[in-house]
Amino acid sequence: MPDDGMGLLTGDRVEPLLRAVVEHAGGELLSWSxxxxxxxxxxxTTATYVATVRWPHGERTELLGVSARTGELTPSDSRAEIFEDGQRRVAVWLYPNDPDLLGLPTAAFPDRMAAALNAGGVFPSPVTPDRLSLTMIGYRPRRRAVVKVVVSDPAETFYVKVLRERLYPDVLAKHRMLREAGVPAPEVALGTDDHLLILRELPGASLAKALFEPGDPCSAEDLIDLLDSMPSSVSQLERRAPWSDAVAHYAAMVTATLPELGDELSWLTERISAGLRGFPPGDEPTHGDFHEGQLRVAGGRVVGVLDVDTIGPGRRADDLACLIGHLSTIQRMNPDQEAKVRDLLRRWVPVFDRRVDPVELRLRAAAVVISLATGPYRSQEVDWRQQTVQMVRSASALVRQVT
Known part of the structure; x- marks a missing residue:
């Protein structure tokens, strides 16, 4: 089996590499995790490490990134530092100098972010760095990042998508396509040469939060209507493979971390793939990653939809299954919250069943759950083993409903 670097980057053997990287940069590695x-x-394999480093100017907490490959390094790897131990070459960087996210250094520092906003004429008069507050919302090394930017005067909030160069023009065009069609996607305030998409904050609250507030956050019909409001031009975009097409890939990722789940995941993969074989790809306009974290609600209705990078032709069941999969795997809920989500699913799923094929819906939802089961390990959650097992069991429950 080719050595993909997993053993090196997730074990103690990586410490000499991290120590060499920090020393090369002029520091001393004190601790890491x-x-x-x-x-x-x-x-x-790509991994990041939180490290305490002693620099000549004092101690700091740093984020180090390392990528290892079975084959040759990629062209973008050359933007990082390349280290070699005689057996393999790896690409290493110090946050925020991610070799694939060229705009991350701009989005990471108030002075650079203020300069970008001012250069783009976002405000009538320039803003100073002390009026900006930056919060990293999510960082997937070498893939994407989102930074929340709160401006105190004039008071406004933006979300900055840090994109890879090859994806930037496509994502920008998709936001504009939906806005022009009246779909409540975020307004683009500014695009930059280093591939930042600066978006104005949408109204309302996240459905992920509103789920646990009194009353219904929105209706199942409202969710379907939002999806059905996407323009037909979305169906002319490049097709993105549904989550179910990659179920074997995600099952392999989970099995690599928890081999004892291998037989169950093999059974799930076979049942999902066989059950969906008769369904055509579909040409409905779809979101592609439709879940509670992507939706804004207010007054019991959906008022906004986020992360439209993935829109394209597909099947409505893909989107509705994605939502079911996510709602079925929310972690760390208290009993009242669990009861609220179960109640919503009990009432929403029958509505979805009238819009799409019920068997297809559950099989696709199970595939989404398996893709999500890679998350606890990737994020190094303390209880990642238990979370992963629970997710795989949720996928099994969905499949057993229809097979």
Whole structure:
């Protein structure tokens, strides 16, 4: 089996590499811990580490990133530092100098972010760095990042999508396409040469939060209507494979971390793939990653939809299954919250069943759950084993409803 670097980057053997990286940069490594892992079994592994470093000017907490591959390094790897131990070459960087996210250094510092906003004429008069507050909302090394920017005067909030160069023009065009059609996607305030998409905050609250407030956050019909309001031009975009097409890939990723789940995941993969084989790809306009974290609600209705990067042709069941999969795997709920989500699913799923094929819906939802089961390990959650097992059991429950 090709060495994809998983063993090196997730074990103690990585310490000499991290120590060498820090010393090369002029510091001394005092301590470190694994922070995040992205693995493509038999192809590559990328990991980040939280490290305490003593620099000449004092101690700081730093984020180090390392990518290892079975084959040759990629062209963008050359933007990082390349280290070699005689057996393999790895690409290493110090946050925010991610080799694939060229705009991350701009989004990470108030002075650079203020300069970008001012250069783009976002405000009538320039803003100063002391009026900006930056919060990292999510960082997937070498893939994407989102930074929340709160401006105190004039009071406004933006979300900055840090994109890879090849994806930037496409994502920008998709936001504009939906806005022009009246779909409540975020308004683009500014795009930058280093591939930042600066979006104005949408109204309302996140459905992920509103789920646990009194009353219904929105109706099942409202969710379907939002999806059905996407323009037909979305169906002319490049097709993105549904989550179910990659179920074997995600099952392999989970099995690599928890081999004892291998037989169950093999059974799930076979049942999902066989059950969906008769369904055509579909040409409905779809969101592609439709879940509670992507939706804004207010007054019991959906008022906004986020992360439209993935829109394209597909099947409505894909989107509705994605939502079911996410709602079925929310972690760390208290009993009242669990009861609220179960009640919503009990009432929403029959409505979805009238819009799409019920068997297809559950099989696709199970595939989404398996893709999500890679998350606890990637994020190095303390109880990642228990969370992963629970998710796989949720996928099994969905499949057993229809097979």
């Amino acid at each position: 694994l922070d995040h892992v992205d693995a493509a079994p038999e192809l590559s």
